[in-house]
Amino acid sequence: MSITRRSFASLLGVGAIAPTALWAQDDPVYEAVRSTLYGGRTDFEAGMTYLVERGNPDVVPALLTGMRYGRSREHDIAKVMETLTGVRHGTDWFEWMLWQERNPQIIPHPSLVPFKREVLLGIDQNFDVFLRPEYLQRDRMKIRFEEISWGGVTKDGIPSLDNPELISAARADYLKDDDLVFGVAINGDERAYPLRIMGWHEMFNEVIGGVPVALAYCTLCGSGILFETQVAGRQKPFVFGSSGFLYRSNKLMFDRETQSLWNQYTGKPVVGPLASSGIELKQHPVVITRWDTWKKSHPDTRVLSLKTGYRRNYGSGVVYREYFASPNLMFPVLVDQSKFRQKDYVFAVRQFGAARAWPLAAFKGKPVINDAIGGRALMLMGDPDKRSVRAYERGAHQFRTTTDGVLLDEAGNKWTITEEALVAPDGTQLPRVAGHISYWFAWDNYLGDAASVYGG
Template identity: 80%
Template structure:
């Protein structure tokens, strides 16, 4: 997805400024960056020579921003980047972005802020809500500005579903038995949200069982996380949308009250008014499973209607078909693949002050795993064919799978529900929130700070 130089000419030419940019003095570096996307070729060539002579790699972040859109001037931009870094990645924007992620010690020149704003606001002026200059100062952000990438859509170009229409299971004739759904149950209120619909929307804002929640689904990292949206000390629940931006191939969502950008994977604000608020959204349990499995165990469930108010092809296996079938990423993210491939599925839990992942392959032939996260014993019930895992506290119990269901070491049968395991004497072992995702997202955001089952 690229924008031609012509699309930027009126925006950047002749030293024009995007709305809200305050640049008090003439900056030759900023002028050089602007020349990559507009103006005469002779001036551009002189500006590239200036950046070479200057000899500082702090301009590479700006040049890398330009490289993505400067179709006719890309070769000369790359030549400067190679001269300043000693790297040889040619016209491969993907590899240059990986290099940038691996080199956080290179602090971008201050001109990156106005230049990147000009480029991105030229795509969608609404991006100004997220990219105010005062938000983009390095000490005010929780992520690196140079690593924020446009995902190819405008603000709300992937529209959220807000309190969408739900129908009974008996009326959901459009669903196939092996269609995957996100299943959620809170206070007896059971819901199913098919991935074939959610892949087009990536976000719903709902009230389930009296609890305001949002499902943040990042198709690129294979992760759908159910967050509580009512935060202590705030009058109203947050309502979220998709910003159009990515960070290391993970979506940046935004809240509609403050227009802060949030990391979908961690549930934390990272850019904007709330970046230093210390807020972390609480997770609620959610499961991926087949429609057949969900409606069999939850006959009273309600499910998304095809009447979403949007025109999309909600057919089975349509949305992101090629991406889901590929082993490659669509956007750059550094990932350690020495143990797992970047798009292997894992089940992730971040609770009790710890973070731990279980590869879905670990459940092959072993549907019940007795384990722990930190000092908290857990039991996990998984089915990799359905991409389905549920986790529960197990206290001092040890469990195994039987033909009849779940049994403890004393031979007692337990009932598996969405909110707890229930013993024969009424003992309840609570569900623990977690979610499935691709390995690369887990590794990229947590890395050495987390543990992995079996390693």
């Protein structure tokens, strides 16, 4: 989700939309910040002088928008921001965004809303459904408007797959054995969704095993989360798409009924009509694993066809190749790297009123971990080479595996592993617990001190 500054400048150009009537047109702050992109040289210089004399850093969020897309004016804008804040980040938009995240006490001047809205609607007027003025009041949003970033695509520029065509495993000859897939099994309905396809779409809306679900895959934060989309009290399941916006390097998805923006990582609406609804989507288990492994254990699985209705290069290792291979992030976000690198993988569980993460590296040479979350005992089985982790409740049992992968409890009883439960010889079942893989930075940034991390 990226685009060059040059290509954005061409979008703004002469065809930019007219100023909205969201703020008094004679307000000098509004006119000054707007001059960064839409004013002549004289107006721009006068505006920057005025902001320096005014001396309040509350205009920095708006200036950041102007600097990101400001063509040849970024150096002058940066000097004003440095004067107002006393910090030196030059024209480094990335570092300025991190500074902004570190300083939530700075409340943006009200002119940020009409200015940033004008800029974003100049990219895609379809963004208007997300950016209605009444939705952008600070006390009605669950996230900071100044931290919402354009990801480089228009609304639905990353198209969701809605009830896509599926084929049998035998017909999926386009897949290589080591291709990774999202494996889902609900009520005996087994599906595989290759990451090499989902990376281009980042969302599917399906009914699996009679349950309406959506897989929200944020490529930037490495997380694919399976949400149940039927919510109590609503007549129809939600259907989701990708908005084109990011928040702290995480995609903001939207529902097609109300056009509310949702946090992909938490399954909660954050901007729009549903922001104060209290809705939190229920998670269902999903696993990432190799295609050959999934196919062997689920011979009746169905898998995505290449006939998605879109022309993309669905080859192995194509989508986001450079990003996945790099230790760097594409968009700015604060992250504590004192113990883990920002793109280390963790397995994340948010259940039972608690949140806990297990580093994928913890499963090296230790395929079973007996642990707990929120007072609930868990057993986790992981394989770092396949990026796979599954979690189950374990009751009072302590589990281990033999060298050939057989799961045994403390008494030596053999348990059967299924996608929905652990099954004892007497038929007793311990249910699967929903979780997902994620880059460390997303877990750390969204949950921080509210979550715990397995330390071995």
